[in-house]
Amino acid sequence: MRWPGGPLRGTALLPASKSESNRALIIRALAGGGQLSNLSEANDTQLMSRLLAHPAAPEFDAEDAGTVMRFLTAFLAATGRHASISGTPRMLERPIGVLVDALRQLGADIEYVGREGYPPLQLRGWQARGGAPLSVRGDISSQFISALMMIGPLVPGGLHLQLTGHVGSRPYILMTAALMRHFGAEVDVQEREVHVAPQPYQPADYAVEADWSAASYWYSLVALAPEGSQLHLPGLRRQSWQGDQAIARLMEPLGVHTEFVDDGVVLRQTSERAARVAMNFTDCPDLAQTIAVAAAATGVVVDMTGLESLRIKETDRILALQTELAKFGAGMAPEGKDMFRVSAERLHVQGQTVETYHDHRMAMAFAPLALRGRLTVNTPAVVRKSYPFFWEELRQAGFEL
Ligand SMILES: O=C(O)C1=C[C@@H](OP(=O)(O)O)[C@@H](O)[C@H](O)C1
Ligand SMILES: C=C(OP(=O)(O)O)C(=O)O
Missing domain, CATH: 3.65.10.10 (Enolpyruvate transferase domain)
Structure with a gap:
C-alpha cells in the first residue's frame, strides 16, 4: 500500500463498538428482549450473535474472541447449559482459570478438557449458590469480572466480588456496569468491591456507539x-x-x-x-x-x-x-x-x-x-x-x- 501525497482529508466510517455490542447481546439474552441498534460489524460481534441464537447447542466455538469466550462461558454456566466451549489455538493459550474458579464457587459444574486453567471447557449445568463474597483477581483480565457481573442478577442473594491485585482495564468494568443499569440491574462498583443485586434485568433498547x-x-x-x-x-x-x-x-x-x-x-x-x-x-x-x-x-x-x-x-x-x-x-x-x-x-x-x-x-x-x-x-x-x-x-x- 502507498499514499499518493497531499493532506489526508474527508470522513471515515468506524465500526460500532464491539465491547458494547457483545455486552448488550449477552444482557439482552438474559433480559429476554430489547432492540439493539448499530450492533458492530466485527466478527467478534457477528459470532456472539450467531452463538446466542442457539443457546442449547452442544458445542460452541469462540474462535479468537476473548469477550465471546469469557462472557459466553459465564452465560452458559448461569443458564444451566451442558455444552463444550473452545476456540482457536491461540484462544487455548489465553487463561480462563480465574473465571472458572469463581463460577464453580457460584455452583457451576465445569471441567477443563485439556490444560488446567485454559479452554476448552466442558459445562455440565449449575446448582445456583450465592451469598458469600467471591475473591477475584483483577490483574489478568477484566473480562472475567465483566462476565461474572453480567450474570450477577441471576445469583441467589446477589453477587459480591472482592477484587484483588492491580485491577487493569477498569473502564471496561464500568462499561459493563453502565450497560447492566441500562437494562434495569442494580450494580455498585467500588475500588475493590462489586455488588450486583438479585434483581432481574428488564428489556430495553440500546444504540451502540462507534468504536x-x-x-x-x-x-x-x-x-x-x-x-x-x-x-x-x-x-x-x-x-x-x-x-x-x-x-x-x-x-x-x-x-x-x-x-x-x-x-x-x-x-x-x-x-x-x-x-x-x-x-x-x-x-x-x-x-x-x-x-x-x-x-x-x-x-x-x-x-x-x-x-x-x-x-x-x-x-x-x-x-x-x-x-x-x-x-x-x-x-x-x-x-x-x-x-x-x-x-x-x-x-x-x-x-x-x-x-x-x-x-x-x-x-x-x-x-x-x-x-x-x-x-x-x-x-x-x-x-x-x-x-x-x-x-x-x-x-x-x-x-x-
Ligand atoms: O471487556 C472488553 O470488552 C475488553 C477488555 C479488555 O481486555 P482485558 O480486560 O483482558 O484487558 C480489552 O483489551 C478487550 O479488547 C476488550
Ligand atoms: C484484546 C482484544 O480482544 P479480546 O480480548 O476480546 O479477544 C482486542 O480486541 O484487542
Whole structure:
C-alpha cells in the first residue's frame, strides 16, 4: 500500500463498538428482549450473535474472541447449559482459570478438557449458590469480572466480588456496569468491591456507539499525514462508556487535536508535538500498539507503562511490536521494571513487510506507516475481528492498495 501525497482529508466510517455490542447481546439474552441498534460489524460481534441464537447447542466455538469466550462461558454456566466451549489455538493459550474458579464457587459444574486453567471447557449445568463474597483477581483480565457481573442478577442473594491485585482495564468494568443499569440491574462498583443485586434485568433498547479503539488508527493517520490533514469521524460521543476515548487525550502530544461536533469528532493535525511523554495503558491496553507506532513515526519518545496484559492478548503484543518496529529502525526497549521506551531517530519506510501474528491491531496500528513510504501488511484479513471494512475505508481516504 502507498499514499499518493497531499493532506489526508474527508470522513471515515468506524465500526460500532464491539465491547458494547457483545455486552448488550449477552444482557439482552438474559433480559429476554430489547432492540439493539448499530450492533458492530466485527466478527467478534457477528459470532456472539450467531452463538446466542442457539443457546442449547452442544458445542460452541469462540474462535479468537476473548469477550465471546469469557462472557459466553459465564452465560452458559448461569443458564444451566451442558455444552463444550473452545476456540482457536491461540484462544487455548489465553487463561480462563480465574473465571472458572469463581463460577464453580457460584455452583457451576465445569471441567477443563485439556490444560488446567485454559479452554476448552466442558459445562455440565449449575446448582445456583450465592451469598458469600467471591475473591477475584483483577490483574489478568477484566473480562472475567465483566462476565461474572453480567450474570450477577441471576445469583441467589446477589453477587459480591472482592477484587484483588492491580485491577487493569477498569473502564471496561464500568462499561459493563453502565450497560447492566441500562437494562434495569442494580450494580455498585467500588475500588475493590462489586455488588450486583438479585434483581432481574428488564428489556430495553440500546444504540451502540462507534468504536473508539478503531478510531485510534485514524488518529494515528492524522498524526503521520502531511501538514493540513483533518478528518471527520461520525458516531463518536463526548459522553462515552468506552475507556479508549482516552485516545483523544493521548494523541494531543503526538500532534492531533480533537474537536467534538454534533455527530462525532473532527481531528486536526497541530504542529505542537512533545519531545517526550510518559503514558500508562492500564486502563486502555488496546491503544498501546497505535501509540507505539505513531510515536515512533512522529519522533516522540514515549515511556510506556501498564502493558502487562498485552502478552496474553491475540498475540504477545510486546514481542510483536518489538519485532516489527525494529524493521523500521525503531525500538521498544525495556527500561527498568514494567516500562518500555519507544523511540526512533528517523523512521524509514521503504518497502518493508509487516507481520500481523493473527492480531487485527498489529495490522491497523502499522497501516499508517504507508503515509511515509511503500508498505506491505501480511494477512490483512485479520482486521475482520473488529473492523472488517478498515482497508476499504483507507482506499476511500485515498490510499492505493
Ligand atoms: O471487556 C472488553 O470488552 C475488553 C477488555 C479488555 O481486555 P482485558 O480486560 O483482558 O484487558 C480489552 O483489551 C478487550 O479488547 C476488550
Ligand atoms: C484484546 C482484544 O480482544 P479480546 O480480548 O476480546 O479477544 C482486542 O480486541 O484487542
